[in-house]
Amino acid sequence: MLYTTKQDGQRGLSLRHTASDKTLNISFLTPKLLWRARNTSLRREALARAAGLKNNTHPRLVDATAGLGQDSFILAALGFEIILIERSPIIHQQLAIALQQAAAQPDTAAIVQRMHLIHADARDYLPTLAPPANIIFLDPMFPARQKSALPKLAMRQFHDIVGDDVDANELLDVALACATDRVVVKRPRLATALSHCSPNFSQKGSSCRFDVYLKI
DSSP states (O other): OEEEEEEHHHHHHOEETTTTEEEEESSSSOOOHHHHHOOOTTTTTTHHHHTOOTTOOOOOEEEOOOOTTTHHHHHHHOOOOOEEEEOOOHHHHHHHHHHHHHHTTTTTTHHHHTEEEESSSSHHHHHGGGSSSSSEEOOOOOOOOOOOSSOOHHHHHHHHHHHHOHHHHHHHHHHHHSSEEEEEEETTTTOOOGGGGGOEEEEEEEEEEEEEEEEO
């Protein structure tokens, strides 16, 4: 087994690499993420702009590839309810424990109450939502970059666990069929569009971009 699980106090459940002893931890209580949550705004967050989010609105948001959960956490910190779908049983277990621990902390309890975790394959789950999702967010895992400047350690470890999302194009097709408003896809800044399907527009950042596919 490449990774083993280990309870790591208030930081959540860690995955320890059996060979290198490196750990992967999912937590919503890290100083960096808490600072970001406290200092975020709709205008500052590229994902929020890409999703077309506005104050005092209540869209049905779905993160169909929950992963480490950080993007969903920030959207929840902005006041939005969000459904997180994660199909990896290992990552789902880590997310569930991270949410439980954040729910016990006064600074994060209200935020994670707006995050609703589902263990499922999004391709199967999205068509069952009633009412359907207004906005669906996709952040598929892509093949590891073959270059000297490797991705961040946490993302390399996450890639070790979940592998490549070889069905990402299929998931985009499902999301486009199910969303009523738009689909937002997170991509490396210089990567081609998912499924080579041109978005209506993109919100660009320093290291990534959000491709937006409008339904209305």
